[in-house]
Structure formats: structure tokens, C-alpha cells
Amino acid sequence: MVTASFRFYEELNDFLAPERRKREFECACARDASVKHMIEALGVPHTEVELILVNGESVGFEQPLRQGDRVAVYPKFEALDISPLLRLRERPLRTLRFLADAHLGGLARLLRLAGFDTLYDNHFHDHDIERIANDEGRIVLSRDRELLKRRGISHGCYVHALQPERQLREIFARLDLVASARPFSLCLECNAPLRAIDKALVLDRLPESVRLRHQRFAICDVCRRIFWEGTHWQRMQALLATVLRPTP
Numbered sequence: 750m751v752t753a754s755f756r757f758y759e760e761l762n763d764f765l766a767p768e769r770r771k772r773e774f775e776c777a778c779a780r781d782a783s784v785k786h787m788i789e790a791l792g793v794p795h796t797e798v799e800l801i802l803v804n805g806e807s808v809g810f811e812q813p814l815r816q817g818d819r820v821a822v823y824p825k826f827e828a829l830d831i832s833p834l835l836r837l838r839e840r841p842l843r844t845l846r847f848l849a850d851a852h853l854g855g856l857a858r859l860l861r862l863a864g865f866d867t868l869y870d871n872h873f874h875d876h877d878i879e880r881i882a883n884d885e886g887r888i889v890l891s892r893d894r895e896l897l898k899r900r901g902i903s904h905g906c907y908v909h910a911l912q913p914e915r916q917l918r919e920i921f922a923r924l925d926l927v928a929s930a931r932p933f934s935l936c937l938e939c940n941a942p943l944r945a946i947d948k949a950l951v952l953d954r955l956p957e958s959v960r961l962r963h964q965r966f967a968i969c970d971v972c973r974r975i976f977w978e979g980t981h982w983q984r985m986q987a988l989l990a991t992v993l994r995p996t997p
């Protein structure tokens with residue numbers, strides 16, 4: 750065994766046992782345990798970690814721990830660009846695509862509404878999620894920290910909030926999504942692109958009140974649902990406007 754000391758910063762403390770929060774503490778580690786192994790054994794999924802310093806030097810997840818090492822573990826920085834320091838992940842994901850776990854159906858719909866490709870199926874097992882995320886380069890969204898500890902999941906977000914609108918705000922802030930949002934470009938039900946369609950072509954499928962009141966329509970080519978700027982849409986637009994408004 751070797752003994753190393755750890756200090757976790759900011760919201761990573763939420764994952765720790767109370768007596769270990771916001772302070773340096775010592776911990777016995779198996780000889781040659783990796784820093785990733787110890788961080789996860791202490792309760793923090795690797796997807797939540799953006800920077801690890803061992804004795805002041807940025808290291809990768811597989812760094813073995815030595816006697817007396819001092820380990821500082823940081824989440825994503827809000828304000829400070831640390832990209833030159835990062836050694837954790839080979840490459841950032843270029844296009845932001847998501848996979849929401851079974852408990853985040855509400856968040857999945859809101860992300861689609863904002864235009865982010867988000868897979869969701871409440872029949873996915875953990876191993877399906879791991880495989881699909883890996884194959885398709887998706888960021889896994891979950892409130893299950895054991896899922897996020899899986900080795901095959903390189904990009905993930907632990908979602909702290911419980912309510913879908915708050916979850917959306919949290920993800921927007923953490924991943925800085927404002928500039929990439931394309932509201933109303935995806936079908937809320939099947940995650941497929943929407944296509945603008947002439948009113949004349951869908952006239953016979955519209956309720957009378959919609960026919961009178963609305964001029965612009967979009968259709969999903971997968972489920973054939975028609976979307977218009979009705980009250981549901983307006984409510985969602987108001988929500989997105991508050992999410993998209995940059996924080997002062």
C-alpha cells in the first residue's frame with residue numbers, strides 16, 4: 750500500500766463522503782493503483798473530471814500513484830481556459846451529440862427542442878449505452894454515477910438537477926451550448942430532422958383552429974408528425990429564450 754493525499758474542488762465535492770469534502774485528506778491506495786481508479790473509488794465518476802494535478806503536474810488517468818503523492822482534482826472550469834493543460838482526453842468531441850439514460854426523458858425532449866441530437870430509449874441497458882456512446886461519439890447524460898464510471902464512456906455529464914428545465918440549464922452552462930443551439934430543427938419524438946413544409950400540402954391534416962391561425966409548418970419524415978408554432982411551441986420558445994440568454 751501507498752498513501753496519497755487528495756483534494757477535490759468545486760462541485761466534485763458533492764460526490765465525496767461528507768468528511769472528505771473541501772479539504773485535503775489522506776487515503777491508502779493499492780500499489781500502482783491508477784489515479785483514475787482512486788478517484789472513482791472515492792465516488793467521483795471520471796466523466797466529471799477535467800484536470801488532475803499530481804504534485805502540481807497535469808497527468809492522465811492512468812498515472813500510477815506513488816507514496817506521498819498530492820493529488821488535486823478539478824471539474825470543468827467555467828471561466829478559465831485550461832485547454833493547454835489538459836492531458837485527460839485524446840480529443841474533444843466536435844459535434845455535440847447526446848445519449849440520455851432512462852431517467853432523463855424530459856431532458857432529452859428539451860435538448861431536441863433546442864436542436865441537439867439526443868438519443869433516448871428507456872429500454873437501453875448500461876452496456877448498450879456504453880457501446881452506442883462509444884460508437885457514435887455521444888456524451889452520456891445520467892444521474893447514475895456507476896454508469897458514468899464505465900471505462901467505455903469517455904464523455905459524460907452527471908446531471909445534478911432533478912427537474913427537466915433545470916437540467917437543461919445545467920447542461921447548457923456546463924457545456925457552453927448557447928452558441929450551438931438550433932431551436933426547432935429536430936422532432937421531439939424521434940430525434941429526426943424537421944423539414945419546412947407548405948401549408949397547402951398539410952391542410953387536410955390540420956385542426957380547424959390551427960388552419961386559421963398558423964402559417965408556418967414543419968414535418969418529421971420519420972413519424973410524419975406536423976409541427977406548428979402553437980401554444981406548446983410558444984411556451985417552449987419562452988423557456989429556451991431564458992436558457993439562451995447569456996448570463997450577465
Ligand SMILES: [Zn+2]
Pocket residue numbers: 936937938939940941969970971972973974
Ligand atoms: Zn418524428
